Amino acid sequence: MAVPSPSPAAEKSALRAAGRAARRALASPRPVIAPLPAFRAALSPGMVVASYAPVGAEADPTALVAAALEIGCRIALPFVVDRATPLRFLQWRADAALVSGPFGLLQPADHPEELAPDLILAPLVAFDRTLGRLGQGGGHYDRAFEHFPSARRIGVAFSVQEVERVPLDPWDVPLHAIITEREWIAA
Secondary structure, three states: OOOOOOOHHHHHHHHHHHHHHHHHOOOOOOOOOOOOHHHHHOOOOOOEEEOOOOOOOOOOOHHHHHHHHHHOOEEEEEEOOOOOOOOEEEEEOOOOOOEEOHHHOEEOOOOOOEOOOOEEEEEOOEEOOOOOEEOOOOOHHHHHHHHOOOOEEEEEOOHHHEOOOOOOOOOOOOOOEEEOOOOEEEO
């Protein structure tokens, strides 16, 4: 008798647990996600780069944001209300304080300066070489990717979060590239 395959939801849950454990196990100081040449080539003055403030052991995009600012990009950060409400990307300036949001997030204070991103840096829990991504599971980034279809989607992760295959559902939106402390992965 054949053993049934795990459901995609169960498989994703197991991969999330493994990805979170792998990044928590990294020694301090944690690897830096440096702005590799391919990342810099994706930037241009005036473009809007949506980034994020890392939560827990997420890969920190600070060096990527610094490179974007050097090139003359505008920065936006996600503003989260709850699980059901879509992300809004609000303009952020390097001297602006962040406030506590839901799920342990740090985000800009709510204000009307909403921006449409040209490039979205997305935190990852796991990824594969085909640019499949696994996030926290709330669907915020998948909905943002659908809302901003022309935005370039770049996942940010540590190399230890790579898996052989991320199971994909019909609503999962693939990335254009992934940047780790070791490499730039693109199609």
